Amino acid sequence: MANASGGTKPKVCVIGLGSMGMGMASSLLRTGFPVAGCDVDAARVEALKGQGATGDISPGAAARGAEILITVVVNAAQTEDVLFGAAGCLNELAADACVISCATMSPEAARAMSERVEATGRRYLDAPISGGSKRAASGELTVLASGSAAAFEASRLVLSAIAAKVYELGDAAGLAASFKMVNQLLAGVHIAAACEAMAFAAKQGLDLAKVYEVITAAAGNSWMFENRVPHILAGDYSPQSAVSIFVKDLSILMDMGRSGSFPLPIAGAALQMFLMAAGAGMARDDDASVARVYERLTGIALPKPT
Amino acid sequence: MANASGGTKPKVCVIGLGSMGMGMASSLLRTGFPVAGCDVDAARVEALKGQGATGDISPGAAARGAEILITVVVNAAQTEDVLFGAAGCLNELAADACVISCATMSPEAARAMSERVEATGRRYLDAPISGGSKRAASGELTVLASGSAAAFEASRLVLSAIAAKVYELGDAAGLAASFKMVNQLLAGVHIAAACEAMAFAAKQGLDLAKVYEVITAAAGNSWMFENRVPHILAGDYSPQSAVSIFVKDLSILMDMGRSGSFPLPIAGAALQMFLMAAGAGMARDDDASVARVYERLTGIALPKPT
Numbered sequence: 001m002a003n004a005s006g007g008t009k010p011k012v013c014v015i016g017l018g019s020m021g022m023g024m025a026s027s028l029l030r031t032g033f034p035v036a037g038c039d040v041d042a043a044r045v046e047a048l049k050g051q052g053a054t055g056d057i058s059p060g061a062a063a064r065g066a067e068i069l070i071t072v073v074v075n076a077a078q079t080e081d082v083l084f085g086a087a088g089c090l091n092e093l094a095a096d097a098c099v100i101s102c103a104t105m106s107p108e109a110a111r112a113m114s115e116r117v118e119a120t121g122r123r124y125l126d127a128p129i130s131g132g133s134k135r136a137a138s139g140e141l142t143v144l145a146s147g148s149a150a151a152f153e154a155s156r157l158v159l160s161a162i163a164a165k166v167y168e169l170g171d172a173a174g175l176a177a178s179f180k181m182v183n184q185l186l187a188g189v190h191i192a193a194a195c196e197a198m199a200f201a202a203k204q205g206l207d208l209a210k211v212y213e214v215i216t217a218a219a220g221n222s223w224m225f226e227n228r229v230p231h232i233l234a235g236d237y238s239p240q241s242a243v244s245i246f247v248k249d250l251s252i253l254m255d256m257g258r259s260g261s262f263p264l265p266i267a268g269a270a271l272q273m274f275l276m277a278a279g280a281g282m283a284r285d286d287d288a289s290v291a292r293v294y295e296r297l298t299g300i301a302l303p304k305p306t
Numbered sequence: 307m308a309n310a311s312g313g314t315k316p317k318v319c320v321i322g323l324g325s326m327g328m329g330m331a332s333s334l335l336r337t338g339f340p341v342a343g344c345d346v347d348a349a350r351v352e353a354l355k356g357q358g359a360t361g362d363i364s365p366g367a368a369a370r371g372a373e374i375l376i377t378v379v380v381n382a383a384q385t386e387d388v389l390f391g392a393a394g395c396l397n398e399l400a401a402d403a404c405v406i407s408c409a410t411m412s413p414e415a416a417r418a419m420s421e422r423v424e425a426t427g428r429r430y431l432d433a434p435i436s437g438g439s440k441r442a443a444s445g446e447l448t449v450l451a452s453g454s455a456a457a458f459e460a461s462r463l464v465l466s467a468i469a470a471k472v473y474e475l476g477d478a479a480g481l482a483a484s485f486k487m488v489n490q491l492l493a494g495v496h497i498a499a500a501c502e503a504m505a506f507a508a509k510q511g512l513d514l515a516k517v518y519e520v521i522t523a524a525a526g527n528s529w530m531f532e533n534r535v536p537h538i539l540a541g542d543y544s545p546q547s548a549v550s551i552f553v554k555d556l557s558i559l560m561d562m563g564r565s566g567s568f569p570l571p572i573a574g575a576a577l578q579m580f581l582m583a584a585g586a587g588m589a590r591d592d593d594a595s596v597a598r599v600y601e602r603l604t605g606i607a608l609p610k611p612t
Contacts, residue, residue, distance in 0.1 A: 179520055206484055222531075223528065261604070264506060266576060
């Protein structure tokens with residue numbers, strides 16, 4: 001195949017042109033891959049075409065003949081629909097194509113997806129991503145990946161175009177999904193804790209910018225505190241990552257906990273805070289909106305946009 | 307006074323020679339301060355004397371004539387006892403001495419303590435510390451400080467001997483205590499979350515050293531995850547910071563929440579995990595012992611000491 005020789009680049013189809021998928025598709029175009037894009041929103045497909053891609057709103061039409069398929073949709077159900085649904089594309093791919101599946105899903109779902117794809121003779125890389133939309137656009141994502149040696153080999157060129165760091169986490173689908181869920185547990189809790197701490201600081205009448213300065217240099221710091229609290233300080237809840245993402249990811253985690261009889265009380269408390277934000281109409285707002293739940297309930301004053 | 311001229315150094319008394327106070331006293335001796343130490347444990351007093359200090363098991367006897375008193379005890383009640391109790395030392399201090407109070411306590415307790423000290427003509431610096439025993443020993447603590455200009459001026463030489471960084475957080479006692487409580491909220495939640503995440507990772511059968519490698523480079527990282535998870539990986543729960551510390555600090559936080567009608571559900575969930583660890587007999591073990599609560603309950607296997 002093209003990528004085995006290191007010569008011409010394989011044809012790649014990216015399905016799901018949200019902030020992550022669009023950035024990944026752009027990174028691939030920039031590094032010389034032939035790219036087809038697909039999204040339910042025709043305007044996004046057109047935007048990618050403007051960068052030199054082909055594309056279609058139907059996965060089957062977009063993916064025809066692709067050697068690499070990257071699915072960057074919301075969850076396992078959408079991934080399944082893209083691959084196996086009525087307008088699904090799996091059978092349109094090259095006979096030995098590789099599916100790089102980036103949606104966050106349970107390890108069980110990833111294993112099931114992999115089995116169905118591999119039953120057609122194709123490869124499957126369980127490949128959840130991390131890093132946010134800016135790093136997607138610059139080709140500097142972190143990819144947590146697991147799958148067969150053949151899946152890694154087929155994906156190597158594409159991964160190096162979209163990622164600054166690829167963790168190889170084992171030879172079976174599901175392992176990368178498990179690592180991603182551990183990360184999401186921590187990330188979700190840390191966002192909720194950052195919001196609770198800043199709301200509590202406001203209740204105490206503290207200078208919130210000073211709190212940010214002190215905490216980011218202290219033992220209370222987290223990656224999420226450092227990244228999300230500036231949204232609170234700016235009073236800017238336009239979604240860089242929406243509340244609904246953590247409702248979804250922590251719900252997958254809770255399902256895993258229940259099915260394995262494994263208690264997750266801290267993550268469970270965090271999920272309730274994201275649900276409060278969603279219930280208050282903030283599901284599509286930035287996940288730092290959890291701070292506004294405390295504001296709405298208690299009457300503290302958080303910063304307003306300038 | 308001596309410190310106003312920048313010449314001879316003021317006589318300092320350090321009360322509470324645990325891992326933090328002993329390190330601070332050693333840093334002061336190393337930088338040429340005359341130091342008196344006090345602890346209920348006579349062996350600790352003797353150990354400090356071996357480094358060139360004077361000392362006594364009675365606060366009043368140890369503090370006689372001191373120009374700076376540093377209290378590094380467990381909580382507000384002990385601080386109060388040291389200052390105002392039957393063997394208390396406030397009236398033994400120089401007439402214009404300054405009390406540097408390092409115990410974590412509520413802002414309300416810090417304000418009350420400051421008022422009582424200042425009513426005697428002495429000064430009071432609300433000065434909770436952060437950084438751990440190693441940085442106490444090397445004179446590189448972080449000090450969160452608030453108080454009058456006179457209290458800051460009196461404390462300056464001593465603070466520069468014990469701290470790498472001093473945050474000046476306002477002109478009244480209680481402000482530094484509030485910042486410290488915000489930090490403890492986050493620190494406590496992050497320890498509990500780190501333990502929950504590592505226990506969950508063990509449940510999923512993941513390589514825990516690999517989880518540490520991936521998470522510390524990912525959005526799920528926190529200062530506490532990075533600092534405490536190595537204890538779990540080594541199976542070493544000898545106390546660097548004990549479970550009981552966070553039971554105490556998060557309980558102060560919960561009291562503040564209750565008295566101000568301010569909900570703190572994430573911190574509340576974390577406190578329950580520290581209480582579970584304490585209830586299981588681990589109160590004096592390292593705070594990463596929260597991971598062993600999940601182990602004991604669910605039968606997952608965490609690393610054993612080698």
